[in-house]
Amino acid sequence: MFTKKKRQDSAAKRGRRHPLANVALIAIGLIATGGAYAGISSATAQTESTVVSQASVEDGEKLFQANCATCHGFNLEGSDEAPSLIGVGAAAVDFQVGTGRMPMQAHNVQAPEKPVQFTDDQISSLAEYVASVAPGPAIPEEQYLDADGDAANGAELFRINCAMCHNVAGAGGALTEGKYAPSLMGVSEAHIYEAMITAPQNMPVFNDMNLSPEDKRDIITALKFMENEVSVGGHPLSSLGPVAEGLFIWIFGLGSIIAVTVWITAKSN
Amino acid sequence: MAHDDNSGAELAAAASSDHGPENNVSTGTAVVANDAVENPGFPPHRQRVTDLNPKKERTAERTVYTLFYLSIIGSVWAIAAYMLFPIEPENLLSVRLNNLFIGVGVALALLGIGIGAVHWAKALMADHETIDERHPVRGTDETRARAVEIFETANEESGFGRRTLIRNSLLGALVAFPLPAVVLFRGLAPEGQDPVALLNETAWEAGTRLARDPSGVPIKASDVTLGSAFHVIPEGLSEMDHMLEEKAKAIVLLMRLKPEDLNEREDRKGWSYDGIVAYSKVCTHVGCPVALYEQQTHHLLCPCHQSQFDVTNHCAVIFGPAARPLPQLPIAVDDEGYLIAQSDFQEAVGPSFWERH
Numbered sequence: 001m002f003t004k005k006k007r008q009d010s011a012a013k014r015g016r017r018h019p020l021a022n023v024a025l026i027a028i029g030l031i032a033t034g035g036a037y038a039g040i041s042s043a044t045a046q047t048e049s050t051v052v053s054q055a056s057v058e059d060g061e062k063l064f065q066a067n068c069a070t071c072h073g074f075n076l077e078g079s080d081e082a083p084s085l086i087g088v089g090a091a092a093v094d095f096q097v098g099t100g101r102m103p104m105q106a107h108n109v110q111a112p113e114k115p116v117q118f119t120d121d122q123i124s125s126l127a128e129y130v131a132s133v134a135p136g137p138a139i140p141e142e143q144y145l146d147a148d149g150d151a152a153n154g155a156e157l158f159r160i161n162c163a164m165c166h167n168v169a170g171a172g173g174a175l176t177e178g179k180y181a182p183s184l185m186g187v188s189e190a191h192i193y194e195a196m197i198t199a200p201q202n203m204p205v206f207n208d209m210n211l212s213p214e215d216k217r218d219i220i221t222a223l224k225f226m227e228n229e230v231s232v233g234g235h236p237l238s239s240l241g242p243v244a245e246g247l248f249i250w251i252f253g254l255g256s257i258i259a260v261t262v263w264i265t266a267k268s269n
Numbered sequence: 270m271a272h273d274d275n276s277g278a279e280l281a282a283a284a285s286s287d288h289g290p291e292n293n294v295s296t297g298t299a300v301v302a303n304d305a306v307e308n309p310g311f312p313p314h315r316q317r318v319t320d321l322n323p324k325k326e327r328t329a330e331r332t333v334y335t336l337f338y339l340s341i342i343g344s345v346w347a348i349a350a351y352m353l354f355p356i357e358p359e360n361l362l363s364v365r366l367n368n369l370f371i372g373v374g375v376a377l378a379l380l381g382i383g384i385g386a387v388h389w390a391k392a393l394m395a396d397h398e399t400i401d402e403r404h405p406v407r408g409t410d411e412t413r414a415r416a417v418e419i420f421e422t423a424n425e426e427s428g429f430g431r432r433t434l435i436r437n438s439l440l441g442a443l444v445a446f447p448l449p450a451v452v453l454f455r456g457l458a459p460e461g462q463d464p465v466a467l468l469n470e471t472a473w474e475a476g477t478r479l480a481r482d483p484s485g486v487p488i489k490a491s492d493v494t495l496g497s498a499f500h501v502i503p504e505g506l507s508e509m510d511h512m513l514e515e516k517a518k519a520i521v522l523l524m525r526l527k528p529e530d531l532n533e534r535e536d537r538k539g540w541s542y543d544g545i546v547a548y549s550k551v552c553t554h555v556g557c558p559v560a561l562y563e564q565q566t567h568h569l570l571c572p573c574h575q576s577q578f579d580v581t582n583h584c585a586v587i588f589g590p591a592a593r594p595l596p597q598l599p600i601a602v603d604d605e606g607y608l609i610a611q612s613d614f615q616e617a618v619g620p621s622f623w624e625r626h
Contacts, residue, residue, distance in 0.1 A: 160482050160500050164560040164572060175561060176568050176577055176588070199496050202563035204524070209492035210481070210499055232364045268317045268391040 060129025063122055067103055076133050081107065088198060089136020090127035095194035097123045099187075109178045110201060137197045144217040145189040147224040154218030155225075161206060162219070169239035170223050175202065185227050189220050311398050319392045329392040333385050340381025347374025465624040469617045471503075471518040473598060478504040479523060479547065479608040488523070489606045493545050496564040499523040501547065503610070518618055520550040521598050522560050523608070526567060530581050537583065540599040542608065547598040548584050551619040552576060554591040569595070592621070 018024075065074060071082035078084030082104075085092075096102040100114040118126070127139065159168060165181035167173045172183035179202055184192065193216055199205040211219070237244040319326040350370035357363040408416075424430050458464050478487040482500040485507055493499060501521040509515050528544040540546075548569075552559045557573035562580070568587070569578040576589030584595035596618050599611035617625050 156483060161498075164558065173572070175563060176566070176570050179563065181561075199564060202565045204498035204562050204564045205494055205496040207492070207494050207497060209489075209494075210497060230362050230365055232361050232368070234365070234369070264387055264391075267315070268319070268396070 056125060057129050057132045059122075060125035060127070060132075063118070063126050064129055067117075068126075071104075076130065085130055085133075087134045087136045088130065090131040090139050091137040091194040092198040092200070093127040093130045094123060094139050095191050095198055095200055097126060099191055101200070110180065113182060137194075140190060140193040140197075140213075140216075144193060144213045145220065146217070147189055147221045149214065149217040149221040151218070151221045151225045153215070154220070154222030157211060157215055158219050158222050161211065165203075167239060167241070169236070170226055171239035184223055187223075189224070192216075192220050192223060314398065317392065317396055320396065326393065329388070333389045333393065336381045336385030336388065338381075340378045340385065343374045343377025343379075343381055345374075347371050347378060350374050465622075468518075468619070468622055468625070470613055471618060472506060472509060472515040473503055473519055473521075473610045473613045475610065475612050476603070477610045478603070479521070479600065479610065480504040480506070482520065487607045490542055490545060490602050490608050491606060493523060493525045493608075495525050495527065495544070497523075497525050498560075498562045498564070500550075500560065518551065520558065521547045522550045522562065522569070523547045524562055524564075524567075524580060526580065530567065532582050534583060537597065537599075539601075540597055540611070542600055542602055545600065545608065546580065547600050547608075547610075548578075548580070548595040549598065549614060549618040551595075552591060553586075553593040553595060553618075554589070554620060556619045559595065 064072075064076075068085075071079055072085050073079055073082075076085040096111075097118055098116065100116045101111040103117060104111045105114065116123075130136075131138065158166075158170075162170075165173055165175065166184055167181075170184035172181050174180050181203070195203060196206040196211065196216055196219075197208070206216075237248055319329050347370075350367070350373075354363065354366045354370050356367050429436055459467060479499075479501045480487045480503065482502045485502065485504060487504050488499060488501065499522070501523045502516060503519050506512060506516055506519065523545065525543075525545045528541075531541065531544065531546065533541065550558045550560055552571045552573065554571065554574055554576050557571050559569050559571040559576070559578065561570035561572055562568075563570070567580040569580055569584065571577070571589065571591065574590050576591035577587045578584040578591070578595055579587050583597060586592070586594060596614040596616050598614055600608055601611050603609045
């Protein structure tokens, strides 16, 4: 009696629930979690302080002492934790603070890009202050940032000087011991230029004797071309090369072949 | 376990009666299983919904012809898409749309036929299980005798066994005909030159200026600021014969470190200039270009197999499959301030080869 009832129960359950119900449930759960997370993180990204201040060396000094001096020292002399900022110039400040890399959140192998912590005015105050202590590379001139140079020359220079770390499509790549060259897609023209002249973190310097300002303009042009032009071959799969593409074909290509063979050999309902 | 009425036993009996005599061969050392698994036969025949329900049968029929019609639509669409979305020069989006829509049409055309045919066979065609017995591999005695006979006749009529001179000269010809290929392949190596010597030397000579890749503009020592990495070729490379072959061997990475960071060996103290060092960019593992220079850790990473070299220690291997340090190019500065090579590399660049020392 008991067993019979149980069997009926399970039959009823089987009748109520579609075999794909579990898969669908997991998919819905994942999408909901991912969506909620994306919403929350973009919401936090938008919370920025809206303090507007006059760009000036004094403001920059105050900001520096409040936010940077703990590690970089009150006179920019650096400490065991952080390098000296004497002579790094306005360009380095604009790059590091303007991409959110500084202030650093945690001491790690590499400072990652994150939501910017200061307003544009505050960043230029900081940059002016650091540049006033000792001269260094200045924020690049507008004429080199118009992304209207020779894209072909820029692409050749990019392949020779940059592509080994940043990937031939500018998608970024891995370095040693957890460090990485970040993706260059979506990086502003000024930040690309500043990175080349100030050598943030483990990136080597590409000074104006190595790549002239015109060459840098061409490289920026090539990068912006890659960013904005459609990819003829369809979806680029993050342009990560054989790993991403191989994984895709192994999972979806072979997966669909297996699904089709199972369907062909299965008995009809 | 369910048993079909006309299962195993009958089939086994039929099989043994078909070719009983041939099966009486010695089993030799093979293990004869006395308790071999019994043929379970067919599972009970289960009728499909299309056999039981005429409505479902009609649905299946409709699905199949709809799929075939879809295939026709796909083919026509592919032709239409070819005309509607032509490839316009200079417009990458047009290439993409052209590929996409023609591809969708052709995929629909082929998948429609394929899926329709399989569904037709599975849902509507007659459904009964049969067994196709595998034919015995051994031919009948007659066939075997006939085969031997054919060979003998052929041998007799052609005189292959009898006319030994013809046979042997044919064998000689067969041996000789691949030889030209061997000689021709050897000809792919540089003519009149020793490949070992070619691999041992590069375009660098004493006094050759270090120049930027790709412009070929020579580099002054003062251009190379601290933390810089220059991609270097020998000056005048573009005028050389076999420029790309020379470039493949001669590429160099130039870096400037703080002089106190370099741990230089006594015999190589003179190979750098004020912290500027030059190393071959060809990995000693399998020859990928090693140029992922980290200016703070002074590590060089090869992107192919993750070999790591320590620039402060004469590019000693600190990780990965490379077996040797990267060869160092001895450099100096001429009277005009340009960086020059003191000599060629002191050892062969790139991966190992038999005669490398």
